[in-house]
Structure formats: C-alpha cells, structure tokens
C-alpha cells in the first residue's frame with residue numbers, strides 16, 4: 001500500500017473469515033436464509049418493521065425511490081454535496097432533481113431555508129446525513145409534513161447515528177444505506193433499505209428480484225416451480241456471503257462507532273486552535289462519524305496541502321465535488337448556483353478516519369496537516 005495512512009482501512013478479523021467460509025460450505029451462496037437473518041437483525045437493531053438487503057447502496061436508493069412512489073416527472077429536492085449515487089437513480093426514473101444549498105460551512109447538510117424555498121413546487125425530499133450528522137432532519141421532516149412531500153433518507157454515512165434515541169434512517173417513509181467497503185458497516189458491496197411501511201417493503205422486495213412471485217431459494221426449498229412476474233423489476237439481490245459479512249459487522253457496529261467518536265474527539269482537540277480552519281458540526285457524539293472532513297482557511301492552497309500530506313504518507317480525499325457542477329449534470333440542467341455548497345466543496349478536505357487508528361496516529365496526521373497548511 002502506498003500510504004502510511006490511507007483514507008480508510010478495512011478492519012476485518014477472524015469472525016468475518018469464518019462467516020464467509022460457513023456460507024461457502026453451506027452450498028448456497030445467493031440470496032437465501034442468511035439474507036433473511038441479516039434483514040431480521042437489521043430491522044431489530046434499527047427498530048423498524050422491515051429491512052431489505054440489496055446489492056449496493058445505489059440499488060437500495062433506486063428501490064427506495066420507486067417503492068416510495070417516485071415516478072417520471074416528479075420533482076425531488078436533493079443536496080448537491082453528496083455522492084452522485086444519491087441522485088442518479090432519480091434520473092433513471094425520469095424524476096427531476098431540485099438542488100438545495102447547504103446551511104453553512106459549519107453545518108453542511110441541506111438547509112431548512114433552502115428546502116422550504118423549493119418545497120411548494122416539489123413532490124419529495126431526499127435528506128443525506130452528511131458525514132454521519134443528522135442536523136436539521138427534524139426541521140426537514142416538518143417541512144415534508146407541511147407540504148405533504150415524500151421524505152426519503154440516504155443514511156449511507158449515518159449507520160448507527162442516533163437522534164434522541166431514534167436512529168438516522170427512521171425519520172422518512174423509507175431510507176437507504178450503503179455498506180460499500182469504506183462504510184461503517186462494511187460488506188465490500190451491498191446496501192439495505194429500512195421502512196415501517198408494509199406496502200413500500202413489499203414493492204421493493206418484488207422489484208429487487210424481477211418482480212417475481214418466488215425466489216430461487218424458495219423453489220430449492222421444495223416450493224412449486226411455477227411463478228408469475230407482477231412488476232417490471234431488476235436483479236438487485238445481495239449474496240449470502242455479503243449478508244453473512246453484514247451480520248458480523250452489525251455486531252461490531254456500536255463498538256466501532258464508539259472508537260470513531262473517540263478519534264474524532266482527538267482530532268478536534270488537536271485542530272481546534274488552527275486559525276481559519278472550520279470543523280463541521282458540533283455534536284459528534286450523536287454522529288456515526290463516517291468521515292472527518294474539515295474546511296480549510298480561505299486562502300489556503302488545497303492542492304499544496306494534498307501534496308504535502310501525500311509526502312507524509314497520508315491519503316486525503318474530497319467529500320464531495322458538487323454534483324451540479326459535474327459535466328453530465330451541467331449538460332442536463334445548465335449552470336445552477338449553490339454558493340455555500342460551492343465554497344464548501346472548494347475548501348473541504350477529508351482526513352483519514354477508521355477504527356484501528358490510535359491517538360499517536362491522530363497526532364502524526366494532525367502535525368503533518370498543520371505543517372502542510374503553513
């Protein structure tokens with residue numbers, strides 16, 4: 001590996017190895033009993049009626065949007081400061097994204113003011129808990145109620161985030177999560193949706209596997225081979241190997257999130273006196289702390305900092321280049337202005353964060369960062 005400190009480092013152990021071997025030895029590797037067990041554990045852990053595991057966060061979002069009733073021509077409020085996959089499934093459906101600006105450099109979630117401006121012409125809102133922080137979800141929920149909008153959460157960054165005892169991903173009609181390799185709950189590729197709405201769950205479940213009224217495992221288990229196709233669906237199934245990894249990772253989630261919280265506290269202490277530096281959000285205690293982004297002083301040359309950090313063996317990243325400025329989006333929607341998102345995106349830099357870091361590592365990284373900024 002070229003980095004002394006990569007942006008993320010996978011922390012699998014003997015439990016994950018054993019879980020994968022068990023699945024292989026069972027002889028059944030596509031969606032089956034492990035997936036069901038994983039889904040039951042997800043629903044119980046997050047306190048919802050239904051969980052549905054999928055092949056990725058992107059496919060979870062696509063299913064969540066369709067099952068919640070997003071259809072061609074609908075207008076959906078979204079952030080631009082997110083991974084592009086929050087928005088692409090809306091375009092596949094033929095819905096139109098309405099980009100909302102973030103609140104501020106300090107609170108980079110979509111702002112209630114920006115959302116309320118767009119709400120009268122919108123049909124739905126997608127809320128992303130950026131970096132794991134739920135700030136404004138309650139206000140956005142109230143706006144959704146006031147204007148009768150569908151609320152969907154992309155909680156990919158917020159696996160385990162809690163707001164007054166209630167998990168991120170349980171505020172809207174449905175939520176989607178990614179369990180991509182660098183996420184707090186990591187299965188390599190994978191995702192899931194959570195909902196309390198039986199209709200949403202049933203529709204998403206049908207769409208996940210070609211709209212078929214049966215599954216391969218059901219037929220293998222002795223049920224009748226004949227089936228009907230009642231929806232035009234997809235193959236968004238997860239494998240038993242990924243589900244087994246998910247079960248092990250779910251058991252480790254709380255402890256690993258606590259470790260992330262300790263590391264973020266260290267980071268914040270070390271960087272708090274750096275002039276002009278903004279560390280987004282305050283209450284890192286209720287965040288899953290998926291990443292640790294900072295906002296550089298206004299006059300800092302970010303490219304130089306990235307290079308200097310690389311010289312010290314530290315990988316940095318940018319979360320995110322704003323979606324509305326991507327070539328494909330400019331082509332579709334023209335030049336939209338989101339001044340706060342754009343300034344944030346110009347100045348932000350993400351430092352390494354993963355549970356196996358220790359306080360000495362944070363000291364090394366923050367020292368190198370301070371030197372790089374000067």
Ligand SMILES: Cc1ncc(COP(=O)(O)O)c(C=O)c1O
Nearest residue numbers: 056057058083085086156178180
């Ligand atoms: C906010 C957000 N939404 C959606 C996705 C897409 O998830 P996946 O890569 O599992 O398809 C990601 C993944 O990085 C993400 O960070």
